[in-house]
Amino acid sequence: MPATKDKNGTWVSRFYYTTYTGEKKQSFKRGFKTKKEALEYEREFLSTKNFTSDITFRKLAELYLNDIKNRIKETTFLSKQGIIEDKILPIFADKYIEEITPVIVRQFQNELLSYKNKDGMGYKPTYLKLLNSCLSAILNFAVKFHNLNSNPCIKAGTIGKRSAGEMHIWTVDEFNKFINIVSDPELYVAYNLLFWTGMRIGEMLALTYDDVDFDKNTIRINKTYTKKNGRILITTPKTSGSKRVIAVTEDVIKIMKEYRSKIYANESSDRLFSYHVEHYRKKMKEYAKSVNIKKIRVHDLRHSHASLLIHLGVNPVAISKRLGHERLDTTLNTYSHLYADSNDELMKKLESLK
Template sequence: MAAYKDEQRGTWYVSFHYYDWTGKNCRKVKRGFKTKREATEWEHHFRMKEAADLDMTFGEFVQAYTRDMKPKLKHNTWLTKEHILRTKLLPYFENKKMCDIRAKDIIQWQNEQISYRDEKGKPYAPTYLKTLQSELSALFNHAVRFYELKSNPVVKAGPLGKGKAEEMLFWTKEEYLKFIEAVKDKPYSYQAFQILYWCGLRVGELLALTPQDIDFDNKV
């Protein structure tokens, strides 16, 4: 790799040939680097991405993964995936080389997710843990399938979370009528539970209600 000085601008640039994914010989020129080192490092990273060299870091591979997958996915689907990559995966794996990430590294990451607690002391839901692991595994599967990574360390590390949420328990009508009878002496609670039960609202939806949301004339 070589970098060249642009005497007129006082900056450095790189100019080189590479083969793209179709096998075509292409020329690449990139200007405006302040130092020779910056220029050569940029060329090195570019060549790794084009050559699908799994010596690249996880963070660098995420860029390649984004380039490959983003055009194929619906916008909202990609936003969900990108959020998990940015907030749950990159902070842990960003500077690790893809070829050096082992099952033990995945297990340590799993344990961190399991031990997480929010400001109210609540952990991640098992279904959310499953989603996080699925996204991480999908990225490594992509590396195995298209970038010659030997194996997926997420598979070796074993499962995380649950695919299905815990079964929800519902009151029968008879059970609800017994309950509501017991809170008749508490007007606010009584009215709140009546609306929640008979209208099928969530708590957040109830709290967001305003008088304008209710049609008193038609009783709806």
């Protein structure tokens, strides 16, 4: 039913729609200043009630976020929301989803691939993969619920990589050169924990005193830390397999006992560490440079620990459990290249049986 004027000179929107149960209802709203506003209200209303592809990407993204909000962790939701608002909406917001073609998606991908910051650096392959996957997820939502015939991202192809590629690690000697010049007590303990336990930095930053058993030499991992929009969020770990108890050496426990004795906060529910992630990154680069060893990421301390365990011949299942991987194949896929030379050793053992 077209928009009409009422006796006050304003426009009225009156139309019928069908609910997802098949029930036919009427919507009525008055007070619009122009006919265009009344018709736009009808269009936007129907886009949320009827399954139709005749909606803007902005509205689709809003529906998508509302749909997933209670289905994923808050930190994951905030991350997706940020990506959509910062990187995707500026390009697609006002386009109707039925108008988004593989060519348009391809143009978006090419813009991402050609981006360079002031230092001439482009987006990391893993970030490119994340951006493309986020766009594809929204359009998949349109395919499932808004009668979009197909996802144009599929025809456009993908960009980026799921993993970061080449892995940079420190040997024990390199780590010792690094840690020996770290004078800040918190940094000293934190870097030791990351290298000698392989825990994720978010897991480490969420640790409280009651997570450490100083008698049994173990650390319990049952939560993770993140900071979004200025808010500190302590949530459940990355996966169900991430909940675990890590055995640590006497040296690590001794370091933690000394640290506990030096700081004021000492309640069982107090977090052990106060610095933000970026501070750990910044100082790690500075220390590495001062002792002339290669720069690696904070997360690479976790990879260094895994590499050390593989070098020591630890069973992959035990490594997987220690790292908190939900599946063994995650461990094997991530570190398979570190086993590259094991064939020679394997053949030597088989030959020795003759």
